[in-house]
Amino acid sequence: MKAKAFSYLRARTIEEALAAHSQAGDDARFIAGGQSLVPTLALRLQAPKLLIDITHLAELRGIRRESDFLRIGALTRHCEVMGEPLIAEFAPLLRAAAPFVAHPAIRNRGTLGGSIALADPAAEFPAMVLALDAEIEIAGLSGVRRVKADDFFVDLFETALAPGELVTAIHVPLFKANQKIAFDELARRRGDYALVGCGMIATFDGAKIETVRIAFFAVGHVPTRARTAEAVLPGYALDAARIAAAQAVLEQDLAPPDSDEAPPAMRLHLARVLLGRLLGRIGESA
Amino acid sequence: MSEIDTSFDPGDADEVVRVRFVLNGCKTSCAVAPRDTLLDCLRNSLELTGTHAGCEMGACAACLVLLDGRAVHSCLMFAVQADGARIETIEGLSESGAIADLQAEFHRRNALQCGFCTPGMLINAHELLSQNAAPSRAEIRDALSGNYCRCTGYEAIVDAVAAAAARRAGGKTKDHAS
């Protein structure tokens, strides 16, 4: 399992990275943590001629609180998502998901930006970013732009990133006092890709739900919001009947593809169970 | 007919570059191809074979080293990415005595059999104890959840890590009963 030969460039500035990628075109790949990229090279599933290392770009580092948002630099490592106080305080849903992402040594290298850009539908962070209504900041040769998470995940491993563009930061709305989060996944073994996973963030008005965003992963080609289930919740307390109502409509939101490990009906069943458990958790702590 | 990539000529593959890092406390430089993983560089070029290759895709943790103080899969990095870094392998950690108590507990409890997973286990355990001085058994299992062992069934390893943690905290532990 040895990769095909390539050249390596350690970019010193974003401009250098973008320019090098543009020149090489289809034959270049950015490498950040590399935890997902390197195995594909070892297996010769891809064979770029140029790897552009972006891990030394200072502009992609750092976590800052801005007025209404937490700006999380794309190079933030998963272990930092787990450990940084700003994330615990202002983006607890990310903090809750982090321990489930692979294993400690992977988390020491993998980056949030890398995870979002890869958009593996079975991964935790893309779905959480969707649940959080985050914005993804992107740099390209034509400048910097932001895309809402709802618009970012297009298809299987396909995002709003144009070829040669870089995710530079994730902007997450600050967590508020009247909000609650819940996260869980069902995986055969700790750190495995989940059979089904879910994260949610609910805004309360007293004991009643004001708004809620629920995102599933490992249920399709993209991280998926359960919009129909979400829609039956605002204005209600999370009692057993209301939770059952949300579970009942979930099949309108999810159409899991067939897979070797789990038939679609099973995945849907698990998603329903998970939805019920997480809503129950939020309801109890409300 | 199986397909041949007619555009690919391995004749011009493998330009060699020089990487420099501090390896087990020593300034080291090494000629590598960009496609050489850090694992292959350590094992083949630098002949430090204590770090092992179990899967070459980050699924077994036999290849863990410390990079700038953090445990990483050396099979998931190219050596060129490590240029300028500080690297510690099992050999260095062993010779410096940094993991001597962990090694002693592993030895006392036979927390290894074939030994192939052991360097990775020790490095991960070392990192765990540096972050969590009194981990529960469940926390130990969680921290080691990515380290594959086929021989021990893990329990003796958990015992050894827990015992090392307890000793560091000043307590005594019950030795494995004869």
Add this chain to the structure above:
Amino acid sequence: MIAPLTSLDRPNSYIGRSVPRPNAKRLLAGRGHYVTDIKLPRMLHAAFLRSPHAHARIASIDVERARAVDGVHLVATGGDLAKICTPWTGTLDHFKGMISEPQLPLPLERVVWAGQAVVTVVAESRARAEDALELIAVDYEELPAVVDLDEARKPGAPLVNPAGHSNVCFRSQLDSGGVDDAFARAAHVVEEELSFGRHTPVTLEPRAIIADYDPDAGMLTVHHGTQTPYQFQDLYSRHFGIPEARVRVIAPDIGGSFGMKLHVYHEDMAVVGLAILLRRPVKFVADRMESFVSDIHARDHRVRARMALDESGEILAMDVHDVTAIGAFSTYPRTSVVEGNQVIRLIGAPYRFRSYRAALEVIFQNKVQTSQYRAVGHPIACAVTERMFDLAAMRVGRDPFEIRAQNLIADDAYPLASPTGYKFEALSHQLCLRRLRDMMNYDGLRTEQAALREHGIHRGIGIASFVEITNPSPAFYGVGGARISSQDGATLSLTPSGEVRCAISVTEQGQGTEAIVSQIVADQLGLAQEHVKVLTGDTEVTPHGGATWACRGAGIGGETALQAARVLKANILEIAALVLQEQPSALDIEGGEIVDAATRQQRLAVAEIARIAYFRSDTLPPGTQAQLTVSHHFAPQGYPFAFTNGIQGCHLELDVETGFIRLLKHFVVEDCGRIINPMLVDEQLRGGVVQGLGAALLEECRYGETGQLLNGSLADYLVPMAMEMPDIVIDHVETPTKDTVLGAKGCGEAGTAAASACVLNAVNDALAPFGAAINAIPITPARVLKALGRF
């Protein structure tokens, strides 16, 4: 004449002590020396192009572009290696009627499984060899692939071997008589069909080999990641036409084997051939993806079982039919039928019933070859037996412990032969059953289970009794014509400084073979363990022997070491007697000193005896020839196998909404005869149990319709990891065998033998209130939810 074994009170009494393994320290320091670590001067690297098809004719191979790549030294196909390597056939004479296709390192005409090596490239680096592989074009004509067990057995089915008549490799029947009568008069008959997923060992160090041929010395040296260098010395000699004395096989540290590294692999034979062609060392390491499609698979069985019982729960008879899927040929030299043979012979073994009938069919498939893997056949036999017992218990309303107490062979019933012809010397099933019940706090667990069920929490409790085959005699392989030794030899020397070197033909893969040998030698010679150095794994250094497999290391290797040590001791005491002017019988050795046997008073250091013998033989009486090196062989006599027994218990929690299972705790009561190092035995049991738990819940080689292995990666084939595994509580009974002085039996496979059976019973116990049942392993969430009708 046989001296009593030491009590634990004596100094240097190592037998029965949990001392740490001397060999483990360097492994902890990263100073292991595995074949994957070895680098020889001018060494080249081999890589293999593998068939994407499960069954196909090779129409043409074009290697010209690959040959032209810089750094490539050789590209070889089947014909190149057939010139220097004779074919091998994986049959044994005592399996009457078995057939199998002869094999060559690389195929000449046909590929028979997806993943089979077809072409090899040898280059200056593995990466360069892989580059060259991409430039090789192979033209295949696909043939029908045989991948379904039932389809394969139908008359007129496509054949794995087109020149053959059917896809049957081997058939066997057993009938002890009285079965039909028993079923006719039975008050109850329970029946079940159980399916077992195909497994692969997944050793952390993959297969690795370096072959080095020196044409001027006519010498082949192979550094081989194998459990059995002796077998390979013999094989390489015969198949490559090199005199045995000019073949050296060295097995250094091995990163896990579990039986997998006992077998002949096409790539390994190819590498030996390549080294002969190139006259330079050639190294091959199977990468993880290759491992999945080339390491042996195992345990692919479907067993239909019937059990007849009377009204009280007394089992009257069992009738089983085992169909097992192997690869496209039988593995060499240990065959692919031993597993099935053991399954049908081991079913029911712990129990008293006498009427038993079994049929075995071993069926070829276009899949990876299968052969011996830890606990060969035992997991299936145990699961069938123990599940049937639980079904019987339910049928007559008995508790699982009670029905087993009623039916397990009594502890005073021995010696006894099973209906399948296995001879039991002395086992302890009933005692182990009682011990397990106490250890598990079974009654407490049942009370708790009932209470938790009221709250929708579903616990399951399962038990499984087992026997395990250890210490095999030639009845295993030798009688079939295999050149696989069942004896061992040890060469023991007292060195000039009074230390002991023991070169012995059992081998080490981490279970502690070298440690227990050093304990036995130290114990018998009266030395401290640190003064005993054990050498294993090199055909040039040790006598020829059986190596390590089927749990023979402690029982047979240990006895070899013990007997050799006694001979050496006698020789030392003979010299000491001359020096001290005493009778040898008046002397003993303790703590490295010659002592008075009666008073234990120290007389002379053993090191002094050595000094005199090596450097001052002139001071010994004329005619004295000190023999401070002895070579001694031991072949097991008496029982053809040393059976051990035990029982396991499993406590788990089942989430009936998700189908997920949490293993809470596992229990083992094991009787492996005399225990040399309790810690090492317990660790073998733990490791073995976890392999069985992985089998029960996680592991399965899944094949698609066209014969592709669908989940052949470490991400997709799920091996047990730390988070999901329970703590394992262990207790022991010790019933030594009288066949040897040491009295030790083996223990390496016991954990795996019953663990999955236990889990199956526990899950079914948890599901019982729902009227749902599982009859297949692995027990996946999908299977559980399906059984519960959740989707």
